[in-house]
Amino acid sequence: KRSALKSRREFVDGIKSGSRTILSQAITLIESTRSEYRELGQEILEDCLDQTGKSIRIGITGVPGVGKSTFIESLGKQLLEDGKKLAVLTIDPSSSRSKGSILGDKTRMPALSAHENAYVRPSPTGGTLGGVARKTRETILLCEAAGFDTIFVETVGVGQSEIKVQSMVDFFLLLMLAGAGDELQGIKRGIMEMADMIAINKADQKNIKKANQARQEFKNALSLFPAHESGWEPPVLTCSALEQIGLNELWEQIEKYFSLTKENGYFESNRKKQAVYWMNEAIEDQLKDRFFQHPNIKKELPILEKKVATGSISSFKAASDLLKLFEH
Amino acid sequence: KRSALKSRREFVDGIKSGSRTILSQAITLIESTRSEYRELGQEILEDCLDQTGKSIRIGITGVPGVGKSTFIESLGKQLLEDGKKLAVLTIDPSSSRSKGSILGDKTRMPALSAHENAYVRPSPTGGTLGGVARKTRETILLCEAAGFDTIFVETVGVGQSEIKVQSMVDFFLLLMLAGAGDELQGIKRGIMEMADMIAINKADQKNIKKANQARQEFKNALSLFPAHESGWEPPVLTCSALEQIGLNELWEQIEKYFSLTKENGYFESNRKKQAVYWMNEAIEDQLKDRFFQHPNIKKELPILEKKVATGSISSFKAASDLLKLFEH
Numbered sequence: 085k086r087s088a089l090k091s092r093r094e095f096v097d098g099i100k101s102g103s104r105t106i107l108s109q110a111i112t113l114i115e116s117t118r119s120e121y122r123e124l125g126q127e128i129l130e131d132c133l134d135q136t137g138k139s140i141r142i143g144i145t146g147v148p149g150v151g152k153s154t155f156i157e158s159l160g161k162q163l164l165e166d167g168k169k170l171a172v173l174t175i176d177p178s179s180s181r182s183k184g185s186i187l188g189d190k191t192r193m194p195a196l197s198a199h200e201n202a203y204v205r206p207s208p209t210g211g212t213l214g215g216v217a218r219k220t221r222e223t224i225l226l227c228e229a230a231g232f233d234t235i236f237v238e239t240v241g242v243g244q245s246e247i248k249v250q251s252m253v254d255f256f257l258l259l260m261l262a263g264a265g266d267e268l269q270g271i272k273r274g275i276m277e278m279a280d281m282i283a284i285n286k287a288d289q290k291n292i293k294k295a296n297q298a299r300q301e302f303k304n305a306l307s308l309f310p311a312h313e314s315g316w317e318p319p320v321l322t323c324s325a326l327e328q329i330g331l332n333e334l335w336e337q338i339e340k341y342f343s344l345t346k347e348n349g350y351f352e353s354n355r356k357k358q359a360v361y362w363m364n365e366a367i368e369d370q371l372k373d374r375f376f377q378h379p380n381i382k383k384e385l386p387i388l389e390k391k392v393a394t395g396s397i398s399s400f401k402a403a404s405d406l407l408k409l410f411e412h
Numbered sequence: 413k414r415s416a417l418k419s420r421r422e423f424v425d426g427i428k429s430g431s432r433t434i435l436s437q438a439i440t441l442i443e444s445t446r447s448e449y450r451e452l453g454q455e456i457l458e459d460c461l462d463q464t465g466k467s468i469r470i471g472i473t474g475v476p477g478v479g480k481s482t483f484i485e486s487l488g489k490q491l492l493e494d495g496k497k498l499a500v501l502t503i504d505p506s507s508s509r510s511k512g513s514i515l516g517d518k519t520r521m522p523a524l525s526a527h528e529n530a531y532v533r534p535s536p537t538g539g540t541l542g543g544v545a546r547k548t549r550e551t552i553l554l555c556e557a558a559g560f561d562t563i564f565v566e567t568v569g570v571g572q573s574e575i576k577v578q579s580m581v582d583f584f585l586l587l588m589l590a591g592a593g594d595e596l597q598g599i600k601r602g603i604m605e606m607a608d609m610i611a612i613n614k615a616d617q618k619n620i621k622k623a624n625q626a627r628q629e630f631k632n633a634l635s636l637f638p639a640h641e642s643g644w645e646p647p648v649l650t651c652s653a654l655e656q657i658g659l660n661e662l663w664e665q666i667e668k669y670f671s672l673t674k675e676n677g678y679f680e681s682n683r684k685k686q687a688v689y690w691m692n693e694a695i696e697d698q699l700k701d702r703f704f705q706h707p708n709i710k711k712e713l714p715i716l717e718k719k720v721a722t723g724s725i726s727s728f729k730a731a732s733d734l735l736k737l738f739e740h
Contacts, residue, residue, distance in 0.1 A: 126726075126728060126729060126732075129726055129728070129729075130725070130726060130729055133723060133724070133725070133726060136723065137723055218728065221727075222726075222728065225726070305633065305636065308633065356721040356722075359720045359721055359723065359727055360717055360720055360721055360727075362720075362727035362728070363716070363717065363720045363727040363728075363730045363731050364731075365727075366727055366728045366730075366731030366732075367703065367731045367734060367735065368696070368700070369731075370731060370732070370735050371699045371700065371703060371735070372696070372699065375695065375699060388691070389688055389691065392687045392688055392690075392691045393684040393687055393688055394684075395461060395464065395465055395687065396461070397458070397461070398454075398457055398458060398461055398550075398553070399549075399687055399688075399690035399691040399693075399694055400454060400457070400546070400550065400690070400691075400694045401454060401457075401458055402691045402694075403691050403692075403694030403695045403697075403698060404454075404694075404698070406695060407695065407698050407699070
């Protein structure tokens with residue numbers, strides 16, 4: 085038999101005392117499709133806000149096969165040894181928890197999953213990318229309230245998710261592999277340019293020459309892009325997560341980034357900009373939700389879309405017609 | 413004394429008969445801030461739709477100083493000699509017609525401005541980028557109804573405008589200059605990757621060596637990006653618009669692009685996708701307009717934005733509070 089739901093106060097106290105169990109339950113509320121659970125989740129979040137914002141938030145991406153799990157496990161273990169508290173979140177709009185991704189996440193990061201100062205949470209399931217991203221951002225805040233001082237947000241590196249993630253993290257790390265000149269294959273336009281660091285993974289003994297070559301190529305490519313607003317010049321490093329090579333240097337660079345941006349004010353101004361961005365995203369999401377869920381719109385939209393595609397009605401007239409249906 | 417407004421029928425007939433004067437007046441309706449004029453403009457547009465879609469639409473961008481005006485004037489003259497009818501539109505959200513940009517446009521493209529088969533229209537003024545882009549897209553349709561078979565849409569190449577332009581043109585041309593390894597300076601992230609062609613302008617006698625070098629560098633850079641959905645491999649050319657060098661070859665490549673994409677179906681499917689994209693843009697625009705123009709929102713938004721930036725309320729709570737104000 086299911087136990088009764090905790091009170092708002094019990095949730096907030098539990099999270100602030102660092103209980104991972106209660107944190108998990110609160111995140112489940114945030115992710116719920118039931119509106120009364122979501123509302124409770126929002127109330128809990130509001131009460132936790134005073135304990136948020138103090139972590140460093142790092143986005144990590146790369147194509148499947150680049151070794152993200154091993155990388156996060158290796159780097160994460162090192163951070164835990166240094167006394168950090170680490171939360172690892174994932175954004176994958178295509179994921180479905182029923183396919184066993186909870187088990188999957190525990191299997192692919194066994195050391196982190198078992199460690200008392202780490203918290204691994206798989207991607208929220210279902211819904212649009214916007215919805216998945218919103219839930220992840222709220223989860224970041226809850227994790228911070230629970231005392232996690234380092235947050236990793238992992239994405240798959242093949243789509244739009246990275247842009248959403250960039251708007252919720254302070255630092256964006258792109259993992260790459262050394263290849264034969266085609267390093268960018270599979271990396272969507274624009275992802276490379278938003279990276280604050282490129283790390284070429286699997287640069288072990290037999291790969292080191294190719295990796296160094298790739299490193300030089302990426303350096304050249306990055307040098308062609310305009311300077312980052314943060315004042316930071318994205319470095320290109322090589323590492324081997326499996327053999328634990330290069331991770332110290334990599335983390336030093338990340339710490340340098342945070343020193344620089346906290347000193348020059350970019351860290352703070354970027355966080356403020358992100359918060360206002362998310363408010364506007366939330367407004368748009370909710371407006372669109374109401375529009376596209378409206379029964380008149382659901383009925384007429386496919387008909388008008390067809391007419392627009394064949395050119396028998398202009399895009400603008402179709403939009404106006406739909407807006408009228410929405411308001412009546 | 414101002415003459416009485418023409419009827420919807422007079423406008424439509426005038427446009428379809430190819431009158432540039434009536435075309436100009438109809439575009440002014442589209443761009444008007446007065447809602448009754450805009451509505452008439454929309455009605456005219458609806459009646460013109462059966463004559464639209466038959467042109468080729470080409471976006472042209474590059475940083476200030478790259479020689480866009482001279483390029484468009486030179487290439488345009490050549491197209492007019494071949495019997496084409498050319499309309500040149502501009503998107504520049506920062507432009508203000510009162511600063512004399514009509515005169516400016518006539519001065520910077522004197523031959524096109526004077527030619528009976530060409531039509532040069534400066535950027536719509538005022539409003540957001542979204543609004544400016546919408547007006548330009550509607551202007552494309554009106555120009556097509558007036559018989560123009562080739563449309564150039566020019567942007568400045570330093571911002572978000574290019575993404576909007578890409579969604580209204582079939583082909584996207586990026587003009588560049590040869591430099592000393594810093595060719596991408598000033599070109600925003602992502603613009604290079606959306607180009608269907610890069611042309612290095614000002615490649616005349618004394619610049620030819622540098623230009624060829626730059627050409628090779630751009631070729632290398634482009635080869636790193638994933639293949640275009642169109643099946644087209646963006647070429648990198650050199651030209652001198654001022655000395656009319658390389659423009660024939662350039663136009664041949666553009667014609668090749670249109671042969672390819674009309675044959676493989678991309679041209680048609682892309683146009684359909686663009687139309688539906690614009691319908692959705694129009695829906696979002698109109699929804700947001702209504703929201704942000706609401707008196708309650710105008711009053712409360714700045715207050716909540718401040719609270720969100722300082723972290724005293726979550727982005728999501730602020731958005732929900734505003735939505736409630738909007739609905740009551």
